[in-house]
Amino acid sequence: MGKRILFLFSDTGGGHRAATNAIIEALDLEFPGEFKADKIDFLRYYSPTPLRYSPELYPPLSRMRMTWKVSYEAANGPMRSRAVNKLTYPYLRRSAKRLLEENPADLIVSVHPLANAVIPRVMRRNPIPFVTVVTDMVSTHAFWYSPAADMILVPTYQAKNRGLRLGIPSSRIKVVGQPVSPMFGEIPETKEQLKKEHGWGKPVVLLVGGGDGMGPVRRVARAINESELPVTLAVICGRNEELYADLTKLKWKIPHFLYGFTSEMPRYMKAADIFVTKAGPGSISEAFICGLPIVLYSYLPGQEIGNVDYVLDGHAGTFAPDPTSVVEAIRLLVEDETAREEMSTASLKLARPDAAREIARLLAQQLE
Ligand code: UDP
Numbered sequence: 001m002g003k004r005i006l007f008l009f010s011d012t013g014g015g016h017r018a019a020t021n022a023i024i025e026a027l028d029l030e031f032p033g034e035f036k037a038d039k040i041d042f043l044r045y046y047s048p049t050p051l052r053y054s055p056e057l058y059p060p061l062s063r064m065r066m067t068w069k070v071s072y073e074a075a076n077g078p079m080r081s082r083a084v085n086k087l088t089y090p091y092l093r094r095s096a097k098r099l100l101e102e103n104p105a106d107l108i109v110s111v112h113p114l115a116n117a118v119i120p121r122v123m124r125r126n127p128i129p130f131v132t133v134v135t136d137m138v139s140t141h142a143f144w145y146s147p148a149a150d151m152i153l154v155p156t157y158q159a160k161n162r163g164l165r166l167g168i169p170s171s172r173i174k175v176v177g178q179p180v181s182p183m184f185g186e187i188p189e190t191k192e193q194l195k196k197e198h199g200w201g202k203p204v205v206l207l208v209g210g211g212d213g214m215g216p217v218r219r220v221a222r223a224i225n226e227s228e229l230p231v232t233l234a235v236i237c238g239r240n241e242e243l244y245a246d247l248t249k250l251k252w253k254i255p256h257f258l259y260g261f262t263s264e265m266p267r268y269m270k271a272a273d274i275f276v277t278k279a280g281p282g283s284i285s286e287a288f289i290c291g292l293p294i295v296l297y298s299y300l301p302g303q304e305i306g307n308v309d310y311v312l313d314g315h316a317g318t319f320a321p322d323p324t325s326v327v328e329a330i331r332l333l334v335e336d337e338t339a340r341e342e343m344s345t346a347s348l349k350l351a352r353p354d355a356a357r358e359i360a361r362l363l364a365q366q367l368e
Helices: 015-030 051-063 065-074 078-102 118-122 157-165 191-198 217-227 241-249 265-271 281-289 305-313 323-335 337-349 355-366
Strands: 003-009 035-041 107-110 130-133 151-154 173-175 204-208 232-236 256-259 274-278 294-298 317-319
Touching: 003 015, 015 035, 015 281, 015 355, 051 065, 078 118, 107 355, 130 355, 151 157, 151 355, 157 173, 191 265, 204 217, 204 265, 217 232, 217 241, 217 323, 232 265, 241 256, 265 281, 274 281, 274 323, 281 305, 281 337, 294 305, 294 323, 305 317, 323 337
Parallel strands: 003 035, 003 107, 107 130, 130 151, 151 173, 204 232, 204 274, 232 256, 274 294, 294 317
Antiparallel strands: none
């Protein structure tokens, strides 16, 4: 059997799982059959109460924007993060030990900010290579950067600078891009063929609120519907079943397509013309690869605020923080084809389609 790589992620949002899957997919493509990769939602299965309910608590907690912001910032500094890690260690230690005993591995890859302090500390006596893959883009939390990590892979130079400011040596941080499924860059069909496959007309506005259908997706969809813009609206509700049910009951005035959670995101995104989303790092990076103009309708305070500037500075999209401005942003892109093309080109310029494959190669090097 090949060497074992253990990925630690959690379903707090859809991004950590999507990034993990992308790296595992890339490992299979780069090194077919060479490694045995396992992934564990470590918060759900190997953490004490109430932390084990993080995947369920994440959507409602992140909706309380002020509380979220304050708790996010409370530990977001070198001293404060160290203090929190020290205080919580006795509470987390036993579950972390059990995780390592029950899941022996030759390399551990953390794809979540909350695994980076406790896991290396627990395995201090029996060290296994430990790599962190940072899946937030710009405004990255201090919890991502552990001095005990052998390598920290980050999506942007801003994320690397953050690590340097937190005291991580430059040689241990590599800028590789956001890991997204290699499929995003490798779909053979054209946009037109994919549109036909989905039964979509054009231009197509694709509306997504991350893996959990988060943010005011309902209100945004309603406003686009009321505007009667000459578009087809496709909404991917992710795991938000209530959102899906609500939208099916809407009095629709424009051509529309509603979907629940899908594993076919590359095929939907490549077929779309305009992407409306919250500022999730996974969704944004996937949109770059598909060359999509991006309309950001919201962001999660803390980890997603920097993503908004990243998109705007790169001229790949606009920020439209209320449903009316979303409609105006779409109208502009629909009416001005040149603006749409320019934004699409700018979006493509920020793409890192090979990030997951590069990460796979770096992980393999760690095991040499
Ligand atoms: N996603 C998916 N299926 C869905 C909805 C979303 O695979 O039905 C994926 C999406 O392609 C992206 C991830 O979920 O890779 C969402 O990550 P992001 O960082 O954008 O937001 P999060 O959900 O983590 O807040």
